[in-house]
Amino acid sequence: MDAKALIAEGYELFSKGDMEGYFDTVDDNIVFTYPGKDHPLSGVYKGKAAMMELFMKIPELWDNFSVESVFMISEGNKVFSKAIAKADGMDTIFGHYFELNDEGKLIVFTAHDDTLSAFNAIKK
Numbered sequence: 001m002d003a004k005a006l007i008a009e010g011y012e013l014f015s016k017g018d019m020e021g022y023f024d025t026v027d028d029n030i031v032f033t034y035p036g037k038d039h040p041l042s043g044v045y046k047g048k049a050a051m052m053e054l055f056m057k058i059p060e061l062w063d064n065f066s067v068e069s070v071f072m073i074s075e076g077n078k079v080f081s082k083a084i085a086k087a088d089g090m091d092t093i094f095g096h097y098f099e100l101n102d103e104g105k106l107i108v109f110t111a112h113d114d115t116l117s118a119f120n121a122i123k124k
Contacts, residue, residue, distance in 0.1 A: 004072045006104050007079045011069045023052055027105035036115045040122070051109075061122050062087035067094060077101070085113065090121035 001009075006025065013022040032051045036042035040061060045051050058065055065087040072081045083094040095112035 001104065002074070003077050003079050003098075003100050003104075004074045006100060007072060007074075007081060007098050007106075008069065010106065011067070011081070011083075015066060015068060019052075019055065023048060025104075025106055026051065027101055027103075027107045030106055031108055033110045034113070035111065039115050039119055041118075042115075062090065062118075063123060064088050069096075085118070087121050090117050092117040 010022055010025045013019075013025070026048050028048045029046075030048055030051055032045040032054065034041045034043060034045075034054075041054060041057065045054050065085075067083050067085045069081045069083045072079050074080075077100045079098045079100075081096045081098070083096060085092055085094045092114040094114065097108070097110040097112065098106060099108035101107045
């Protein structure tokens with residue numbers, strides 16, 4: 001399977017709520033980066049366990065959160081996706097950069113998200 005197809009599979013698993021299946025696509029040594037400094041998700045997370053813990057916060061922060069890839073571009077093991085992200089009070093564009101290892105597992109995920117829209121939509 002090529003890199004874009006593997007990333008598309010990850011989006012599909014995430015959108016179905018199959019987090020076990022989603023994290024099967026993630027390498028144990030992933031580095032996940034969410035930009036910013038005052039956002040509740042901001043930081044660099046090293047390892048699958050840290051990323052899983054972070055993703056568990058999503059339903060605590062936003063009601064009806066969803067993300068869907070609109071298109072992807074790839075070169076070798078690198079993929080960039082433009083995505084539509086929605087939640088109650090949020091309808092915006094996210095950008096996601098991914099790198100896969102030789103086994104097709106996600107080793108780098110850098111979110112280039114609309115952090116202001118995401119922050120403003122956090123449950124009060």
